[in-house]
Amino acid sequence: MVTLERHGPWALIIGGSEGIGEALATRLGALGIALVLVARKPEALDATAAKVRAAHGVDVRTLSLDIARDDTLERVRELTDDIEVGLLIHNVGGGGGFGPLLDRSFDNNMRAVMANCVNFLKLVHHYGQAMKARGSGGIIAFGSMAGNVGGANLATYSASKAFVQLLLESLWAELDGTGVDVIDIVIGSADTPSRQRSGTQDNALFPVATVEDVAEQALREIGNGPVQVPAGSEQAFATFNVPDRREAVDTIRRLLLEMNVE
Numbered sequence: 378m379v380t381l382e383r384h385g386p387w388a389l390i391i392g393g394s395e396g397i398g399e400a401l402a403t404r405l406g407a408l409g410i411a412l413v414l415v416a417r418k419p420e421a422l423d424a425t426a427a428k429v430r431a432a433h434g435v436d437v438r439t440l441s442l443d444i445a446r447d448d449t450l451e452r453v454r455e456l457t458d459d460i461e462v463g464l465l466i467h468n469v470g471g472g473g474g475f476g477p478l479l480d481r482s483f484d485n486n487m488r489a490v491m492a493n494c495v496n497f498l499k500l501v502h503h504y505g506q507a508m509k510a511r512g513s514g515g516i517i518a519f520g521s522m523a524g525n526v527g528g529a530n531l532a533t534y535s536a537s538k539a540f541v542q543l544l545l546e547s548l549w550a551e552l553d554g555t556g557v558d559v560i561d562i563v564i565g566s567a568d569t570p571s572r573q574r575s576g577t578q579d580n581a582l583f584p585v586a587t588v589e590d591v592a593e594q595a596l597r598e599i600g601n602g603p604v605q606v607p608a609g610s611e612q613a614f615a616t617f618n619v620p621d622r623r624e625a626v627d628t629i630r631r632l633l634l635e636m637n638v639e
């Protein structure tokens with residue numbers, strides 16, 4: 378369970394403006410944890426910050442930033458070098474849109490790599506070192522079923538979410554007993570604004586979790602890593618973690634077409 382004593386006094390939420398990030402910000406504010414919220418759209422950031430300040434009276438700092446940028450860590454550090462970040466949360470999809478890898482520009486493919494691999498690693502390394510030295514803290518990321526199987530038209534997104542998951546599985550083992558918690562919540566579908574805008578169709582294998590339930594699970598289960606799936610997504614996780622990789626890749630290719638993700 379996330380607590381002010383173990384995971385405060387500040388939480389840094391990358392992707393803290395809407396959906397799961399907004400639900401987390403509200404819940405953390407209620408625990409008395411101050412917030413640094415990072416996302417691109419300033420309006421949504423400001424609205425979430427104002428809501429949490431008004432409801433819970435905690436300090437909230439905001440930064441409008443595309444975390445695919447080269448200078449991400451430096452920009453985020455400008456807001457955090459004078460405070461103690463006890464909780465790092467990575468809630469960014471980070472894809473540059475979907476489509477066949479070779480039909481998209483190199484730079485477009487690199488967006489997920491920058492957001493979820495290069496800059497995620499930089500953030501984890503920087504804030505994780507300080508947590509380990511203090512002997513307390515936590516790291517939460519939101520992964521994807523797509524990180525457990527290669528999805529046609531999702532190549533760099535899938536690969537980047539696999540990176541997130543395996544990085545945190547490794548880190549969880551390395552930090553065992555240090556006081557620093559690590560968990561990756563691997564989502565099938567969640568009712569985020571981004572998903573609502575995308576036109577993705579529902580599918581029985583991916584029951585749509587509410588953002589409130591996902592946020593609640595992440596904060597409640599932080600000590601029970603390294604990986605959890607939302608209730609109802611166990612079957613999807615098992616479907617893609619099979620030895621027959623051709624079967625797994627064919628299954629997700631068919632499902633993504635049915636769900637209008639292409």
Ligand SMILES: NC(=O)c1ccc[n+]([C@@H]2O[C@H](COP(=O)([O-])OP(=O)(O)OC[C@H]3O[C@@H](n4cnc5c(N)ncnc54)[C@H](OP(=O)(O)O)[C@@H]3O)[C@@H](O)[C@H]2O)c1
Pocket residue numbers: 391392393394395396397398415416417418419421442443444445467468469470471492519520521522564565566567568569570571572
């Ligand atoms: N929704 C689903 O069905 C689903 C399924 C599987 C996994 N997931 C995972 O669950 C998490 C949340 O999903 P979501 O649909 O809400 O993702 P999202 O569209 O990436 O948005 C999440 C948050 O991240 C911010 N964000 C996105 N790209 C960013 C960037 N390049 N730089 C800075 N901030 C950025 C968004 O605000 P701005 O747009 O203003 O930047 C928002 O606050 C993600 O990690 C996603 O991979 C979701």
